[in-house]
Amino acid sequence: HRLEQCDVTGDQLTCPRVREGPSEEELSLRDGTGHYWERGRRTRREEGQRWEERRQENWENCVELNLSYQDLGDPFQRENFLRILRRLIRVEKLQLIDNSLTNLSSVRLPRCRMLNLHRNHLVCLRQLPKLPAVEHLCLSENAIASLGGLAALGNSPLRSLNLNRNPVTFTQDYRAR
Numbered sequence: 001h002r003l004e005q006c007d008v009t010g011d012q013l014t015c016p017r018v019r020e021g022p023s024e025e026e027l028s029l030r031d032g033t034g035h036y037w038e039r040g041r042r043t044r045r046e047e048g049q050r051w052e053e054r055r056q057e058n059w060e061n062c063v064e065l066n067l068s069y070q071d072l073g074d075p076f077q078r079e080n081f082l083r084i085l086r087r088l089i090r091v092e093k094l095q096l097i098d099n100s101l102t103n104l105s106s107v108r109l110p111r112c113r114m115l116n117l118h119r120n121h122l123v124c125l126r127q128l129p130k131l132p133a134v135e136h137l138c139l140s141e142n143a144i145a146s147l148g149g150l151a152a153l154g155n156s157p158l159r160s161l162n163l164n165r166n167p168v169t170f171t172q173d174y175r176a177r
Contacts, residue, residue, distance in 0.1 A: 059087040068097035068116075082106065085129070096120070104129040117142065125149035132156055140164040147177050 065088065072078045081099070085107045088094065093114045101120040107129035109115065114136040115129075122128070122142040126149035131137070134156045144166040153161075168174055 057084075057087075059084055060089050062088055062091050064093040065091055066095040068095050068099065070099045072099055072101075085109075088112075103127045109134075125152065128152070134158055136160045138162040139166065142166055144168050146171070147174065150177070 067081070067084075070077070070081060072081055082104075085104065088109060090111055091109060092111050094109065094112055095116045097116055098119040101117065101122065103122075104117075105127055109129050109131055111133055112129075112131055113133055115131060115134055116138040117128075118138050119141040122139065122144060124144060124146060125139075128137075128139075128149070131153065132155065134153065135158060137153070137158060137160070140162045141164070144163060145168055147168060163169055163174075
């Protein structure tokens with residue numbers, strides 16, 4: 001991709017926005033189910049169009065990715081972000097800093113060796129994605145209060161775990177555990 005007015009190519013972007021939220025018009029047309037109404041009838045995109053959009057994204061081939069600072073304020077943005085994370089089957093290094101993430105347990109990152117979840121809103125280790133190959137995991141500045149769920153990382157080749165500035169650090173002998 002090329003941004004003409006800024007003379008920037010896609011490979012120079014280190015932290016792209018995944019997607020802007022819905023427009024004000026779309027928000028006013030949304031019903032309680034997340035669908036949109038247009039002139040009194042429910043509309044859905046054609047399946048062919050959706051397939052074409054997904055094909056163009058090509059998230060499955062990403063090996064190293066930085067999706068930090070996404071400002072995921074709308075539920076639509078969070079759902080789309082999780083959909084993208086579920087497609088990262090080859091990612092080895094992933095940065096998800098300061099995204100207000102609360103639960104990634106529905107995500108599986110089979111090849112991820114380094115994951116940075118600094119400054120999110122995780123409250124326990126059970127909210128982490130499935131990480132069978134993780135070696136370096138940064139969870140600093142979250143709200144993790146206990147080490148419950150640590151056993152899920154027991155089969156991974158984990159070498160470093162950063163829990164700085166989490167409530168769990170005030171627990172006696174938490175490092176030994």
